[in-house]
Amino acid sequence: MNKSQLIEALAKEENLPIKKAEEVVETFFSDMEKALIKNQRVEVRGLGSFKIKEYGGYHGRNPKTGDVIKVTPKKLPFFKVGKELKERVDIHNYR
Amino acid sequence: MTLTKADIIDVLYNNGFSRKQSVRLLESLLEIIKSNLEKGDSLLISGFGKFSVREKGSRIGRNPKTGEEVIINERRIVSFKCSTVLRDKINGIQ
Numbered sequence: 001m002n003k004s005q006l007i008e009a010l011a012k013e014e015n016l017p018i019k020k021a022e023e024v025v026e027t028f029f030s031d032m033e034k035a036l037i038k039n040q041r042v043e044v045r046g047l048g049s050f051k052i053k054e055y056g057g058y059h060g061r062n063p064k065t066g067d068v069i070k071v072t073p074k075k076l077p078f079f080k081v082g083k084e085l086k087e088r089v090d091i092h093n094y095r
Numbered sequence: 096m097t098l099t100k101a102d103i104i105d106v107l108y109n110n111g112f113s114r115k116q117s118v119r120l121l122e123s124l125l126e127i128i129k130s131n132l133e134k135g136d137s138l139l140i141s142g143f144g145k146f147s148v149r150e151k152g153s154r155i156g157r158n159p160k161t162g163e164e165v166i167i168n169e170r171r172i173v174s175f176k177c178s179t180v181l182r183d184k185i186n187g188i189q
Contacts, residue, residue, distance in 0.1 A: 001131050002139045009127045014120060024120045027106050029143045035098035037184050042098045047125055048173070052185065075185050077144075079175035088133045089148055091171045 003029075036077050046084040053078045132173055144177045 001009075003025060011021035032042045036050060043049040057073040081089075100121060107117035128146075131138055137147035153169040183189070 001136055003141060006124075006127065006131075006138065006140075009131075010120070010124050013127060014123050016120075023110060024107065024112075024124055027110065028103055028121065028124060029140055031098060031103050031106055033143060033181060033184070036181070040096050040098055044100055044103075044125065047129065048175075050175075074182075076182060077175075077177050077185065079146075079173075081173045085129050085132065085173060088129060089171050089173050091150070091169060 039075075044082070046082050048082040048085060049080050050077045051080075052076070135171070140178075142178055142180045144175055144181060146173055146175050148172070149174050 007018060007021045007025050010016065010024060011018050014021070016024075032044075032050065035042050036052060039052050041049065041051045052075050055074050055076065058071050060069045060071050061067065062069055103121055104114075104117045107120065108114055112120065128138060132146060132148055135148045137145060139145045149172055151170050151172060154167050156165050156167045157163065158165055177185075
């Protein structure tokens with residue numbers, strides 16, 4: 001499923017014009033994006049939480065050529081699945 | 096400061112949805128996302144990232160406290176991969 005399919009599904013489920021459903025979906029993801037850019041934590045009960053993890057730099061190696069590559073420090077959002085989603089997705093509940 | 100559902104509802108309310116509708120629409124959106132993942136289908140949000148469901152086989156783990164070996168059953172988990180666009184924004188790369 002992609003974003004436009006998600007918008008369509010919401011419009012259908014809630015009997016909303018596509019434009020309105022699009023606003024909801026865009027608001028949801030852009031709010032989370034803005035928070036993460038500001039290094040804020042995001043917590044959506046039932047779905048999961050995001051927080052920025054900082055990774056230190058290191059010297060890597062190109063396995064083919066053996067060249068040393070400097071990997072610079074980076075920040076990445078880490079997603080921790082929420083309890084409800086975790087349980088619903090797990091195979092034992094699925095089967 | 097943590098962004099929560101209440102903050103997202105506030106933004107929807109400020110965009111012209113009623114309070115009641117804002118709550119309902121967010122919950123409905125979340126339910127669609129969750130049931131989609133529950134079916135094993137991934138969710139790709141361009142510019143944000145991709146949520147996918149992965150199957151993990153069973154393996155032998157160890158209780159780190161007691162050192163006892165335990166069988167970890169096969170399971171399905173949700174994983175998230177950040178989009179390169181968002182990743183660059185988080186790292187201040189234009």
